[in-house]
Amino acid sequence: MIVSAPQSSRTLQTQHLESDLVVVGGGLAGVCCAVTAARQGIRVTLVQDRPVLGGNASSEVRLWALGATSHMGNNNRWAREGGLADELLVENTWRNPEGNPLLFDALLLETATREPNLTLLLNTAVYEAVKNDDGAVASVTAFCSQNATQYQLSAPLFCDASGDGIVGFLTGAAFRMGAETESEFGEKFAPTKEYGELLGHSLYFYSKDVGRPVRYVPPAFALTDVEGRIPRFRAFNTQTYGCRLWWIEYGGRLDTIHDTEQIKWELWKVVYGVWDYIKNSGKFPDAANLTLEWVGHIPGKRESRRFEGDYLLRQQDIVEQTAHPDAVAYGGWSIDLHPADGVFSEKPGCNQWHSKGIFGIPYRCLYSRSVPNLFLAGRLISASHVAFGSTRVMVTAAHAAQAVGIASAICVQQDLRPRDLAQGTPLARLQRDLLRTGQHIPGFSLRDDEDLATRAHIEATSALALQELPADGPDLPLTSAWAMLLPVPAGPPPVVTFTVDAAEATELTVELRASSRAENFTPDVTLATRRYALPPGPGQTIEAAFPEVVLETGRYLFYCLSMNPTVTVKTSAQRLTGVLSLCNRFNPAVARSSSQTPPGEIGVDCFEFWCPQRRPAGRNLAITIAPPLAEAFAPRNVVSGLQRPTGTGANAWLADSKDPAPALTLTWDEKQTIERVELFFDTDYDHPMETVLMGHPEAEMPFCVSRFRLRDAAGTLLAAVDDNHQTHRSIRFDTPITTDTLRVELEHPAGEGRAPAALFEVRCYGSRIAGDSVV
Numbered sequence: 001m002i003v004s005a006p007q008s009s010r011t012l013q014t015q016h017l018e019s020d021l022v023v024v025g026g027g028l029a030g031v032c033c034a035v036t037a038a039r040q041g042i043r044v045t046l047v048q049d050r051p052v053l054g055g056n057a058s059s060e061v062r063l064w065a066l067g068a069t070s071h072m073g074n075n076n077r078w079a080r081e082g083g084l085a086d087e088l089l090v091e092n093t094w095r096n097p098e099g100n101p102l103l104f105d106a107l108l109l110e111t112a113t114r115e116p117n118l119t120l121l122l123n124t125a126v127y128e129a130v131k132n133d134d135g136a137v138a139s140v141t142a143f144c145s146q147n148a149t150q151y152q153l154s155a156p157l158f159c160d161a162s163g164d165g166i167v168g169f170l171t172g173a174a175f176r177m178g179a180e181t182e183s184e185f186g187e188k189f190a191p192t193k194e195y196g197e198l199l200g201h202s203l204y205f206y207s208k209d210v211g212r213p214v215r216y217v218p219p220a221f222a223l224t225d226v227e228g229r230i231p232r233f234r235a236f237n238t239q240t241y242g243c244r245l246w247w248i249e250y251g252g253r254l255d256t257i258h259d260t261e262q263i264k265w266e267l268w269k270v271v272y273g274v275w276d277y278i279k280n281s282g283k284f285p286d287a288a289n290l291t292l293e294w295v296g297h298i299p300g301k302r303e304s305r306r307f308e309g310d311y312l313l314r315q316q317d318i319v320e321q322t323a324h325p326d327a328v329a330y331g332g333w334s335i336d337l338h339p340a341d342g343v344f345s346e347k348p349g350c351n352q353w354h355s356k357g358i359f360g361i362p363y364r365c366l367y368s369r370s371v372p373n374l375f376l377a378g379r380l381i382s383a384s385h386v387a388f389g390s391t392r393v394m395v396t397a398a399h400a401a402q403a404v405g406i407a408s409a410i411c412v413q414q415d416l417r418p419r420d421l422a423q424g425t426p427l428a429r430l431q432r433d434l435l436r437t438g439q440h441i442p443g444f445s446l447r448d449d450e451d452l453a454t455r456a457h458i459e460a461t462s463a464l465a466l467q468e469l470p471a472d473g474p475d476l477p478l479t480s481a482w483a484m485l486l487p488v489p490a491g492p493p494p495v496v497t498f499t500v501d502a503a504e505a506t507e508l509t510v511e512l513r514a515s516s517r518a519e520n521f522t523p524d525v526t527l528a529t530r531r532y533a534l535p536p537g538p539g540q541t542i543e544a545a546f547p548e549v550v551l552e553t554g555r556y557l558f559y560c561l562s563m564n565p566t567v568t569v570k571t572s573a574q575r576l577t578g579v580l581s582l583c584n585r586f587n588p589a590v591a592r593s594s595s596q597t598p599p600g601e602i603g604v605d606c607f608e609f610w611c612p613q614r615r616p617a618g619r620n621l622a623i624t625i626a627p628p629l630a631e632a633f634a635p636r637n638v639v640s641g642l643q644r645p646t647g648t649g650a651n652a653w654l655a656d657s658k659d660p661a662p663a664l665t666l667t668w669d670e671k672q673t674i675e676r677v678e679l680f681f682d683t684d685y686d687h688p689m690e691t692v693l694m695g696h697p698e699a700e701m702p703f704c705v706s707r708f709r710l711r712d713a714a715g716t717l718l719a720a721v722d723d724n725h726q727t728h729r730s731i732r733f734d735t736p737i738t739t740d741t742l743r744v745e746l747e748h749p750a751g752e753g754r755a756p757a758a759l760f761e762v763r764c765y766g767s768r769i770a771g772d773s774v775v
Helices: 028-039 084-095 101-113 166-170 260-280 315-319 385-391 394-414 424-436 635-639
Strands: 013-018 021-024 044-047 118-121 124-131 137-144 149-154 157-160 205-209 290-295 327-331 335-337 351-353 359-362 374-376 457-460 466-469 476-478 482-488 495-502 506-514 525-534 537-544 555-561 564-569 580-583 623-629 663-680 708-711 717-721 728-746 761-765
Touching: 021 028, 028 044, 028 084, 028 101, 028 118, 028 157, 028 394, 044 149, 084 101, 084 394, 101 118, 124 166, 137 166, 157 166, 157 394, 166 374, 205 260, 260 290, 315 335, 315 359, 315 385, 327 394, 327 424, 335 385, 359 394, 374 394, 385 394, 394 424, 457 635, 482 623, 495 506, 506 537, 506 564, 525 537, 555 564, 635 761, 717 728
Parallel strands: 013 149, 021 044, 021 157, 044 118, 157 374
Antiparallel strands: 124 137, 137 149, 205 290, 327 359, 335 351, 457 663, 466 623, 476 564, 482 555, 482 580, 495 537, 495 564, 495 623, 506 525, 506 555, 663 728, 663 761, 708 717, 708 728
């Protein structure tokens, strides 16, 4: 029993925690920053003001996490982000293909709490900061409402991933809020004041069919005039809920920080009023058995403060895909701005304009220019309002935050400040260490002097020489233009033969296309065109031969069949790493037509969208290839320094599908001592793996090897894995092995139409290097 006599005042229980890095904000960016840093061996404190992790991706908001893949609705092929972001998306898809947001919460909590170097504080809000004489952050003070405890958190480094930028604000860091004018940076897409200078908040709801009629009595505050107040009221129906109604947005003309409670109440009015409209207007008889299962208690924020780094990303960097020497991450979502009046606006809910490919994010955008030990992560990184329209999405933010995690570890290990890593040897190490984790950086490949695999002779039991995709799939009417995307070597392109049926006499146009930038997958250059007269009848072959074209280097080419509804083309059930069929259609979630045609001079490009279709659709077209693609899938690709297909090639070893026991053998001229082996498999980087609501037809990707073995020169079994579903597997030996041979044995993925065994990368290290957790 506790009995306390009256006192003049009392002080809160206070805990003092010291670490190497304090990350404030537990959204997806904060989680990826903190866990990545902890895996590098430094002590991290992660402070989150909510009861769960994930921010807008959590069950409190329920927005799907997305990045450069953009719902597969742009031309960014194989663009899903790597590193920890990839690990989380792949794991969530494997455990939770239905997209239950509660299970994604649990995965993030598990990922954070299993790191021994990470201390997690939930329900804990930072409200005060103290600086040293040199302007650096010395400590922050936070309060946990659940245990009535105050925390004093000290560290040499801090990362503000809080969204609104509480640490940067309290420490006086330079920031911006609102939209820059066109004249400041020459951004032609800069919005007018009439359109609005801030993106608003959104709040979602879920409905449920309970199998019997349910009545609904709206609360008194619910909006009553939905048709009069919401111009897009015709879009409401009984099947669309959750973040598919992202355009239920408000607050763009208010202070999106200090007016958040007011904004939330207005959104509650809208949501409960919309449900009243669906249930009680009489216009939706199929709503009788539906109940309102969940309404968000906090809105998902899009925009508030943006803090200034040594570089401010702008529209031109995105559209022109500027090559930054200090690139450490990438983006690929459209420049996506919203009218400030949100759900009440007469304008479309968003204004999206895509670039032709992914763009690099410079390291200089990830630390404050005015507070010397403050990193920036999440939506608040250094970018103009227009550029923020692309960098703000969650997986892009998480990808950049992983760079902050690695940079923090280097700073701690070498006693540096964030700015010290912006050039020279520290920058080169940062980029190398990021690439080791699977973090793709456009224009960079891993050059690792410590990797023993780069010195090995590499052979395989087989390598795919692609000469046919058999015609064992359904016929596909050419109601849109379709293409096969193939990695071809330098020299004359191979002849690709299609099989088609013609319902009547007609003409079919075939184009050979390429991208104007080798790293892109936008087919904006037509290399040659052929027209074929087709009589009526089935089983006609089209030989797409273009001998006048000679490629200087290997790259991807697009063999395009024009739209012709009277023609059907044979398809194949066979899937392959690094090979895709594409369709000249558009995804209405992220585009308005199959060609991007901007109005007037707004500083974005005109081009066509050529996108794959989601499985189980999206089959390859049935083709034969002469000569076969023999070098595209060679064993030596596993030491290319690239862990995914890029514009120049597939960057993978593929075994022949008829090989009964695919194996890759590395041999050295003298014995090596190996303590760790890193393997990268194909989990389909083209798949967005949205975290909630969408649902996915597969838990394991059809390209991914699930069973593999490692053996030494004597055939001794070193490691055996029978249940892999992840991209990156790190195999550590308790006792280092000494051998002149390492054999990697794979089994082909099981199932109809599954791809032959593929491997992007093998790396071997002779000593322990921080990072790369065991998955």
